[in-house]
Amino acid sequence: MHEHADTKSASLREKNLEYVTSCDLPMPWATFQLHAFLDTVTGKEHLALTLGDVANGEPVLARLHSECLTGDALFSQRCDCGAQLEGALKNIAAEGRGVLLYLRQEGRGIGLINKIRAYRLQDAGADTVEANHKLGFDADLRDYGQCKPILNYLGITELRLMTNNPRKMDALQQHGVPVTERLPLLLNRNPFNEHYLRTKASKLGHWIAVHTPGHK
Ligand SMILES: Nc1nc2c(ncn2[C@@H]2O[C@H](COP(=O)(O)OP(=O)(O)OP(=O)(O)O)[C@@H](O)[C@H]2O)c(=O)[nH]1
Ligand SMILES: [Zn+2]
Numbered sequence: 471m472h473e474h475a476d477t478k479s480a481s482l483r484e485k486n487l488e489y490v491t492s493c494d495l496p497m498p499w500a501t502f503q504l505h506a507f508l509d510t511v512t513g514k515e516h517l518a519l520t521l522g523d524v525a526n527g528e529p530v531l532a533r534l535h536s537e538c539l540t541g542d543a544l545f546s547q548r549c550d551c552g553a554q555l556e557g558a559l560k561n562i563a564a565e566g567r568g569v570l571l572y573l574r575q576e577g578r579g580i581g582l583i584n585k586i587r588a589y590r591l592q593d594a595g596a597d598t599v600e601a602n603h604k605l606g607f608d609a610d611l612r613d614y615g616q617c618k619p620i621l622n623y624l625g626i627t628e629l630r631l632m633t634n635n636p637r638k639m640d641a642l643q644q645h646g647v648p649v650t651e652r653l654p655l656l657l658n659r660n661p662f663n664e665h666y667l668r669t670k671a672s673k674l675g676h677w678i679a680v681h682t683p684g685h686k
Contacts, residue, residue, distance in 0.1 A: 482507070484619065489505070497559060500562075504519055520569045522567030530626050530630065533554075533568075534633070535571065537572065540585070540589075550659070554655050558570055578610045579612045587605055589601075597666075598673075627648070634655060636676070656678065
């Protein structure tokens with residue numbers, strides 16, 4: 471038992487992660503367990519929310535959510551993040567079992583301040599990818615390497631993943647996290663984020679139907 475826990479801690483340590491503690495987190499839809507992990511190099515605090523018995527070997531309904539302070543906490547309509555966060559938690563609560571990793575890679579890895587700089591460039595006409603390039607960054611700097619050891623620590627082996635992002639699917643495969651099913655998560659399409667979602671589809675390959683005005 472202890473040996474097993476030690477192996478799990480060792481694979482966390484390989485990614486400079488440490489499990490810290492857990493608590494109950496009552497939400498409007500269910501009471502989740504909140505687990506805190508610390509990246510000892512960057513100081514980033516990654517979170518996992520679990521519901522039900524996720525360690526019984528069955529594939530787990532999952533969302534890997536990248537931090538978006540503006541969308542998740544400030545109700546921004548520039549993106550679909552807040553609605554996806556809420557929708558994923560509701561779906562997990564409806565099944566009574568699942569996991570959401572809240573990964574602190576704000577702004578696709580460029581950080582909050584740079585994301586706001588990117589938004590300003592977008593206000594002046596750039597798209598989400600061009601804005602990153604103008605600031606000297608690649609389109610997407612995220613790293614999903616921390617997911618496997620965190621999931622492993624929680625006893626989760628296979629995912630049924632809620633995402634529209636093919637890069638996320640590829641990254642998980644590269645990191646050896648089996649995904650048995652992909653479930654689309656298309657929420658909060660609105661006039662403010664239509665262009666952003668179209669760019670994600672055309673330049674980043676997201677599986678989002680691009681419809682022209684007048685066609686649903
Ligand atoms: N650099 C940058 N980051 C953004 C922008 N809009 C949203 N983000 C960040 O993008 C991340 C969310 O990525 P998305 O591509 O929307 O979604 P995803 O998680 O990759 O894919 P899904 O699983 O389908 O939702 C969050 O970290 C946001 O902060 C933007 O215009 N520029
Ligand atoms: Zn967002």
